[in-house]
Amino acid sequence: xxxxxxxxxxxxxxxxxxxxxxxxxxxxxxxxxxxxxxxxxxxxxxxxxxxxxxxxxxxxxxxxxxxxxxxxxxxxxxxxxxxxxxxxxxxxxxxxxxxxxxxxxxxxxxxxxxxxxxxxxxxxxxxxxxxxxxxxxxxxxxxxxxxxxxxxxxxxxxxxxxxxxxxxxxxxxxxxxxxxxxxxxxxxxxxxxxxxxxxxxxxxxxxxxxxxxxxxxxxxxxxxxxxxxxxxxxxxxxxxxxxxxxxxxxxxxxxxxxxxxxxxxxxxxxxxxxxxxxxxxx
Amino acid sequence: xxxxxxxxxxxxxxxxxxxxxxxxxxxxxxxxxxxxxxxxxxxxxxxxxxxxxxxxxxxxxxxxxxxxxxxxxxxxxxxxxxxxxxxxxxxxxxxxxxxxxxxxxxxxxxxxxxxxxxxxxxxxxxxxxxxxxxxxxxxxxxxxxxxxxxxxxxxxxxxxxxxxxxxxxxxxxxxxxxxxxxxxxxxxxxxxxxxxxxxxxxxxxxxxxxxxxxxxxxxxxxxxxxxxxxxxxxxxxxxxxxxxxxxxxxxxxxxxxxxxxxxxxxxxxxxxxxxxxxxxxx
Numbered sequence: 001x002x003x004x005x006x007x008x009x010x011x012x013x014x015x016x017x018x019x020x021x022x023x024x025x026x027x028x029x030x031x032x033x034x035x036x037x038x039x040x041x042x043x044x045x046x047x048x049x050x051x052x053x054x055x056x057x058x059x060x061x062x063x064x065x066x067x068x069x070x071x072x073x074x075x076x077x078x079x080x081x082x083x084x085x086x087x088x089x090x091x092x093x094x095x096x097x098x099x100x101x102x103x104x105x106x107x108x109x110x111x112x113x114x115x116x117x118x119x120x121x122x123x124x125x126x127x128x129x130x131x132x133x134x135x136x137x138x139x140x141x142x143x144x145x146x147x148x149x150x151x152x153x154x155x156x157x158x159x160x161x162x163x164x165x166x167x168x169x170x171x172x173x174x175x176x177x178x179x180x181x182x183x184x185x186x187x188x189x190x191x192x193x194x195x196x197x198x199x200x201x202x203x204x205x206x207x208x209x210x211x212x213x214x215x216x217x218x219x220x221x222x223x224x225x226x227x228x229x230x231x232x233x234x235x236x237x238x239x240x241x242x243x244x245x246x247x248x249x250x251x252x253x254x255x256x257x258x259x260x261x262x263x264x265x266x267x268x269x270x271x272x273x274x275x276x277x278x279x280x281x282x
Numbered sequence: 283x284x285x286x287x288x289x290x291x292x293x294x295x296x297x298x299x300x301x302x303x304x305x306x307x308x309x310x311x312x313x314x315x316x317x318x319x320x321x322x323x324x325x326x327x328x329x330x331x332x333x334x335x336x337x338x339x340x341x342x343x344x345x346x347x348x349x350x351x352x353x354x355x356x357x358x359x360x361x362x363x364x365x366x367x368x369x370x371x372x373x374x375x376x377x378x379x380x381x382x383x384x385x386x387x388x389x390x391x392x393x394x395x396x397x398x399x400x401x402x403x404x405x406x407x408x409x410x411x412x413x414x415x416x417x418x419x420x421x422x423x424x425x426x427x428x429x430x431x432x433x434x435x436x437x438x439x440x441x442x443x444x445x446x447x448x449x450x451x452x453x454x455x456x457x458x459x460x461x462x463x464x465x466x467x468x469x470x471x472x473x474x475x476x477x478x479x480x481x482x483x484x485x486x487x488x489x490x491x492x493x494x495x496x497x498x499x500x501x502x503x504x505x506x507x508x509x510x511x512x513x514x515x516x517x518x519x520x521x522x523x524x525x526x527x528x529x530x531x532x533x534x535x536x537x538x539x540x541x542x543x544x545x546x547x548x549x550x551x552x553x554x555x556x557x558x559x560x561x562x563x564x
Contacts, residue, residue, distance in 0.1 A: 010507070011544035066348035066547065225292070262293035265348065 001131055006031070012072040013038045016062065021131065025123045027116065028088060032081040032128070033062040034136060039075045044139040046279040047077040047132055048272065049166075051124065051147030051154040053173075054183070055102045057082050061148070064261040070269040074276045076144075079132055081124065083150065085117040098183050099190050105178070106154030107202045109191035118191060121202070125158050129165060141165065142282050144275030148172040148264055149228070150183070152220070156204035156238070160212035168278035170219040170271045172264050173226055176238035177205040183232050208241040216278040217248040221267045223257030283413055288313070294354040295320045300340065303413065307405045309398065310370060314363040314410070315344040316418060321357045326421040328561040329359040329414055330554065331448075333406065333429030333436040336465070337384045339364050343430070346543040352551040356558045358426075361414055363406065365432065367399040380465050381472050387460070388436030389484045391473035400473060403484070407440050411447060424564050426450040426557030430546055431510070434502070435460055438486035438520070442494035450560035452501040452553045454546050455508055458520035459487040465514050490523040498560040499530040503549050505539030 003021040010016075014037040023030045039045060052061050058080045061067070071078050084104030090113045093100035109118035132138055145166040147155035152174020159169030178184020179199050192198045200206040222235050229235075235251055242249040257263040283303060290299040296319040305312045321327060334343050340362045343349070353360050366386030372395045375382035391400035414420055427448040429437035434456020441451035460466020461481050474480045482488040504517050511517075517533055524531040539545040 009540055009542050009544040010505075010538045010548075012548045016544055063543065064345050066351065068544070068547065069348065069351075223292075256292045258291055260291050261345065262291040262298055262350070265350065266292075266294045 001134065003131060003135055011035070011068045014068065014072050016068060018058065023123060023127060025119045025127045026085040028085045030082055030086070030123070031058055032079055033058040035068055035071050035078040036136065037072045037075050037077070040077055040137045043075075044137045045075045045077055046140065046142070046144065046276065047079055047136065047138045048144035048146060048275050049124065049128065050078060050080045051106060051145070051151030052080065052083050053147070053149030053151050054083070055097050057102070060261065061264070064265065065268050066265045067268050067272065070272045074272055076272055076276060077136055077138060079128070081128055084120065088117050090114065099186055103150065103187065105150060105187045105191060105202070106158060107191055110195070110198060111191055111193050114191050120154070121158065124154065125162050125165065140279070140282065142167050142279060144168040144170075144279055146170045146271055146275065147174065149259065150175055152176075153178055153184075153204065156218070157202050157207060159214055160204060160207045161201075163213065163215050167215045167282055168275045169214050169216070170274055172221050172267070173223065173228070173233055173259055174204070174220060174235070175233060177203060177234050179203045179206065180237065181232045181234060205238045205241045208238065208245055208247060211245070213245070213247055216281075217250060218242070219271060219274050220249065220251045221254055221271070222251065223254050223259065223263050225256050226259045228259055283416065285413060285417055293317070293350045296350065296354050298344065298350060305405060305409060307401050307409045308367040310367045312364055312368070312405070313340055314361055315340040317350055317353050317360040318418065319354045319357050319359070322359055322419045325357075326419045327357045327359055328422065328424070328426065328558065329361055329418065329420045330426035330428060330557050331406065331410065332360060332362045333388060333427070333433030334362065334365050335429070335431030335433050336365070337379050339384070342543065343546070346547065347550050348547045349550050349554065352554045356554055358554055358558060359418055359420060361410070363410055366402065370399050372396070381468055385432065385469065387432060387469045387473060387484070388440060389473055392477070392480060393473055393475050396473050402436070403440065406436065407444050407447065422561070422564065423447065424449050424561055426452075426561055428452040428553055428557065429456065430454040431541065432457055432465070434458075435466075435486060438500070439484050439489060441496055442486060442489045443483075445495065445497050449497045449564055450557045451496050451498070452556055454503050454549070455505065455510070455515055455541055456486070456502060456517070457515060459485060459516050461485045461488065462519065463514045463516060487520045487523045490520065490527055490529060493527070495527070495529055498563075499532055500524070501553060501556050502531065502533045503536055503553070504533065505536050505541065505545050507538050508541045510541055
């Protein structure tokens with residue numbers, strides 16, 4: 001798997017770079033950013049994958065979340081992939097912010113035309129970890145997995161289904177029950193059709209009810225002033241399922257915070273420390 | 283002076299807001315961002331003004347520099363204005379990145395049509411401090427002044443000419459001798475015409491040679507891998523003038539860093555601590 005470095009900027013004594021590669025899974029050129037802390041040039045270090053939300057690319061979190069300072073302090077490699085395939089031009093693919101490009105929902109589409117390229121579940125759970133392991137100084141085949149909003153949905157579902165690869169999972173403002181909110185219903189209908197058995201495989205609350213577990217505590221931060229809290233995010237549904245199944249979870253309702261990167265930047269240091277602790281315990 | 287809050291986001295327990303107002307000086311609507319740390323709601327605190335570089339608005343530094351964490355820790359109010367008047371439509375005003383909109387160069391233009399609105403020197407040195415003092419919980423009429431690139435030029439020149447208002451000055455990658463580099467020569471010719479006496483009033487190196495002083499040490503960070511270092515920035519010219527005049531200055535050549543916000547974010551904590559120390563000594 002050939003990857004090509006497109007940009008590199010020194011940041012907090014480490015390296016913030018962007019790479020491109022031809023994905024076997026999504027059958028298009030994909031981009032991701034990688035932060036390498038200074039210590040990783042001499043000692044292999046753990047890697048955390050961050051999944052972004054609707055409309056984002058790798059760039060938003062890389063420029064706005066301020067994670068590099070913490071990653072340098074903790075010695076963590078941070079990988080931020082894109083949110084969908086790019087370069088395809090299906091009918092209506094670029095027409096709405098919550099479906100198509102920028103809105104891959106971290107699933108393998110079964111419906112045409114999307115099924116040809118929209119395979120973000122396999123990309124994040126298989127191809128990207130392989131690329132990271134083969135190209136960067138990572139310490140183990142285990143990764144931390146985190147995300148925001150749609151990316152929080154991705155982190156929870158991919159983490160719960162692949163606990164051996166992702167033993168440490170956290171999220172900001174995640175969509176925890178996509179089968180029960182407008183964003184998820186629109187995306188699942190478009191990508192997966194009407195087969196609700198298929199929907200359950202990409203719904204964190206349903207996965208928890210059906211016996212999936214994370215080996216570590218799950219950390220979720222949710223702002224109380226988030227405009228999407230009531231209609232789209234509904235963290236209580238996941239909290240209830242976790243409690244019924246004995247899954248250790250900490251849901252922190254953060255007073256007055258909204259859905260923005262200002263919120264993420266305020267607490268991403270906590271999340272990186274959480275993953276560093278969990279991965280050190282593996 | 284009426285100001286209107288356009289957005290507000292909680293960030294690191296403080297408030298990151300954006301305001302608009304009708305400027306008397308630039309005769310147009312201007313926007314600026316303000317970060318208020320939590321402690322300022324009960325105790326007045328010092329304010330730092332950050333001047334941005336070519337092409338930027340208030341937004342770039344506010345979303346990308348990660349200053350909020352440090353401002354919250356140190357209890358500093360951070361004000362980030364725009365880089366030029368907006369809403370005017372002079373011929374060729376929006377055609378190039380280094381002249382016209384987004385490139386006000388923090389001077390009072392003398393040439394038509396620019397002289398009607400392009401009065402960023404008066405805006406930053408008079409109107410903005412007045413607005414801050416009247417609307418936000420600032421402790422004194424003294425401000426820290428800092429900036430990046432064209433904004434570093436603005437910080438040095440406005441600081442040197444107004445040491446009573448801005449007793450603490452720092453810069454990232456500043457244009458220190460605009461009379462001697464292509465960016466400055468183009469801007470000064472367009473805004474100020476051929477009167478080189480007028481040019482000297484907006485050239486930090488010339489101001490230093492002509493007896494202007496800052497009461498505190500001046501701090502400058504400059505990346506050694508900055509693509510604009512040799513042709514546009516030339517910090518040695520200012521360093522030499524400072525040494526000849528006995529101005530205390532620390533120029534830190536930062537190995538491997540470039541001109542980007544990744545560089546600024548790596549060291550902006552040092553700058554805020556520097557200003558906090560200087561202002562506390564006033």
